[in-house]
Amino acid sequence: MNAAATTAPTAPGQVIVIGAGIVGVSCALYLQRDGHSVTLLDPRGAGNGASFGNAGNLGWASCVPAAMPGVLKKVPQMLFDSNGPLKLHWGHVPAAAGWFARFIAAARPSRIEEIADARQALLSRLHEGYAPLIEDAGAEELIDYSGLLMTWESDEAFAGSQYALDIRRRRGVAMEVLDGNEARQMEPALTPSVKHAVHFPRLAHVTDPGRLTETLARHFERRGGRFLREAARGFEMGPNGPVAVKTDSGRHAADRFVVAAGVWSKTLARQLGTSTPIEAERGYHTVFTDPGISLRAAIMSADRYIAVTQMDMGVRATGVAEFAHPDQPADMRYAEMVQRRAMDFLPGLRAESRTQWMGPRPSHPDSLPVIGRSPRFANVVFAYGHDHIGLALGGISGRLVADIVAGRPSLVDLTPYRPDRF
Numbered sequence: 001m002n003a004a005a006t007t008a009p010t011a012p013g014q015v016i017v018i019g020a021g022i023v024g025v026s027c028a029l030y031l032q033r034d035g036h037s038v039t040l041l042d043p044r045g046a047g048n049g050a051s052f053g054n055a056g057n058l059g060w061a062s063c064v065p066a067a068m069p070g071v072l073k074k075v076p077q078m079l080f081d082s083n084g085p086l087k088l089h090w091g092h093v094p095a096a097a098g099w100f101a102r103f104i105a106a107a108r109p110s111r112i113e114e115i116a117d118a119r120q121a122l123l124s125r126l127h128e129g130y131a132p133l134i135e136d137a138g139a140e141e142l143i144d145y146s147g148l149l150m151t152w153e154s155d156e157a158f159a160g161s162q163y164a165l166d167i168r169r170r171r172g173v174a175m176e177v178l179d180g181n182e183a184r185q186m187e188p189a190l191t192p193s194v195k196h197a198v199h200f201p202r203l204a205h206v207t208d209p210g211r212l213t214e215t216l217a218r219h220f221e222r223r224g225g226r227f228l229r230e231a232a233r234g235f236e237m238g239p240n241g242p243v244a245v246k247t248d249s250g251r252h253a254a255d256r257f258v259v260a261a262g263v264w265s266k267t268l269a270r271q272l273g274t275s276t277p278i279e280a281e282r283g284y285h286t287v288f289t290d291p292g293i294s295l296r297a298a299i300m301s302a303d304r305y306i307a308v309t310q311m312d313m314g315v316r317a318t319g320v321a322e323f324a325h326p327d328q329p330a331d332m333r334y335a336e337m338v339q340r341r342a343m344d345f346l347p348g349l350r351a352e353s354r355t356q357w358m359g360p361r362p363s364h365p366d367s368l369p370v371i372g373r374s375p376r377f378a379n380v381v382f383a384y385g386h387d388h389i390g391l392a393l394g395g396i397s398g399r400l401v402a403d404i405v406a407g408r409p410s411l412v413d414l415t416p417y418r419p420d421r422f
Contacts, residue, residue, distance in 0.1 A: 026398025047213025
């Protein structure tokens with residue numbers, strides 16, 4: 001018989017966290033702080049998936065969901081435009097069709113507002129979630145508080161963004177509207193074609209997202225945590241739920257289990273009786289390691305669908321959402337496309353020395369993660385599907401997971417993130 005979910009306080013025990021991206025590592029650290037003996041499993045090491053290659057942004061401005069008005073018209077145009085930001089492999093169409101149908105349904109005005117509220121409930125606590133972890137690990141130097149500049153190069157595009165800006169304003173996101181000249185005074189590297197901009201002063205960014213995750217993982221190990229580079233293949237089940245994880249190297253028993261493996265959580269969750277419509281929204285980046293310019297703030301181009309961030313290793317430009325199997329080989333033509341857009345957007349960029357990368361962002365069609373106890377097994381908690389804001393939500397997700405495991409009242413209402421909401 002399956003165990004019913006419970007909120008009764010539980011004593012510290014043995015916990016296995018599957019997945020060592022920023023969410024999984026944060027879960028492991030918070031559980032460790034509660035006195036649990038924690039094992040972290042990931043065959044790729046710490047932060048080598050989507051946590052490695054993102055734009056590094058932290059902040060409240062990401063409360064706007066991906067599905068917005070007009071999406072039914074825009075998505076097909078973007079998919080069939082060779083220079084568009086969305087890519088869908090024809091062989092993946094049957095698997096992704098249901099996802100896109102749910103995505104379009106999420107663009108109803110009432111649903112947009114609900115999703116924005118749910119995203120903001122987490123984003124408003126992102127610094128609260130990270131502060132104790134970053135301070136304990138001595139990683140403060142990896143956080144830059146220079147804000148975010150969002151730009152537009154046409155009046156039409158800027159006018160079309162007013163609803164999204166209003167969503168942010170109504171949820172307390174501080175912003176300053178600038179014209180093109182004011183934007184270039186703030187960031188001289190911008191193309192002369194920028195006509196409008198919005199500065200978000202309260203936003204921060206991580207200067208090396210991969211190193212942040214690695215630093216927190218090393219801190220977890222110094223505190224006595226066990227980190228195994230093994231791939232979870234399934235579970236050994238007992239009468240009330242899983243009793244062990246079966247990996248490519250053996251078997252590991254525990255009292256409780258956290259599934260935080262990004263897009264690879266889909267298979268593991270299904271083995272535990274829970275299915276969620278998650279897709280690998282694969283993103284690409286180019287890092288200009290000798291860029292010839294230095295940016296004063298993180299920048300997002302609404303017209304070019306790219307984010308550009310000054311990082312420790314150079315200037316990183318990110319973009320593209322490619323829908324494909326997460327383990328399919330990367331198509332670096334998309335990284336080249338991101339590179340070209342960044343060089344047009346920032347004319348002083350030098351591309352002689354650069355690196356490229358692809359990583360799978362785990363995305364649900366409603367732009368919300370799954371954070372909650374398994375509907376079937378009380379000793380399992382899910383924390384995955386954070387799409388484009390996984391880095392921002394790592395710390396608070398870890399805090400919430402630890403509260404669920406401990407049976408403590410949650411900092412936020414977890415209803416919008418229920419694993420069984422689909």
